Amino acid sequence: MSRESRTVMALVGVVVTMGALAWAAVPFYNWFCRVTGFAGTTQVAEKASDVVLDEVIRVRFDANVDPSLDWTFRPMQTRMDMKIGENGLAFYEAVNNSDETITGSASYNVAPEVSGYYFQKIECFCFTEQTLEPGERVEMPISFFVDPELVDDRDANWVRDITLSYTFHRTEPKQAALDAAAAENVN
Structure with missing residues (x-):
């Protein structure tokens, strides 16, 4: 695999990870507030x-x-x-x-x-x-x-x-x- 392909795969991985974290942020925050009273x-x-x-x-x-x-x-x-x-x-x-x-x-x-x-x-x-x-x-x-x-x-x-x-x-x-x-x- 070429250096450019690895870079593209790493960037795609970062974007997917950021998307998953953004998707999970609201339910996690709601759970956190319910548990802690925050x-x-x-x-x-x-x-x-x-x-x-x-x-x-x-x-x-x-x-x-x-x-x-x-x-x-x-x-x-x-x-x-x-x-x-x-x-x-x-x-x-x-x-x-x-x-x-x-x-x-x-x-x-x-x-x-x-x-x-x-x-x-x-x-x-x-x-x-x-x-x-x-x-x-x-x-x-x-x-x-x-x-x-x-x-x-x-x-x-x-x-x-x-x-x-x-x-x-x-x-x-x-x-x-x-x-x-x-x-x-x-x-």
Whole structure:
């Protein structure tokens, strides 16, 4: 094999490797955030905490709507003072202000970011898409707790005030997207 051929093969190898790394970057980053709580990514718990401490933490609730979504979205309470480890139940309200059926999904994070690893959601409207008919109003619950291990983490033990923030984005309903893909395959 000539020197030029080896150079071309090496460059092709570099391009393929870079493409594979770029393709894997988003899923790897999402996994990393879920595991570590990085960037304020919250955790998902199977059940409520067995331990409740006699220390109070304040959870504030924030709501935002992407401009392309004609919804009103707000927390039904602005804050909750609760014991660390205690299960909390909060509600958000969404109203479809348009004259069409719209599906949305919520992205979320917590601040300060270091608290993401300890903010545990048991149930949340953010786990699934929400479809609202024209003019429909819904109350959406979130069941959560702050893991008592927070007080033992030297980087997070100072946290006693957490802000949970959601932003609703317009999405195509999964079933509609599947139907559209099936229709394209038939044609």
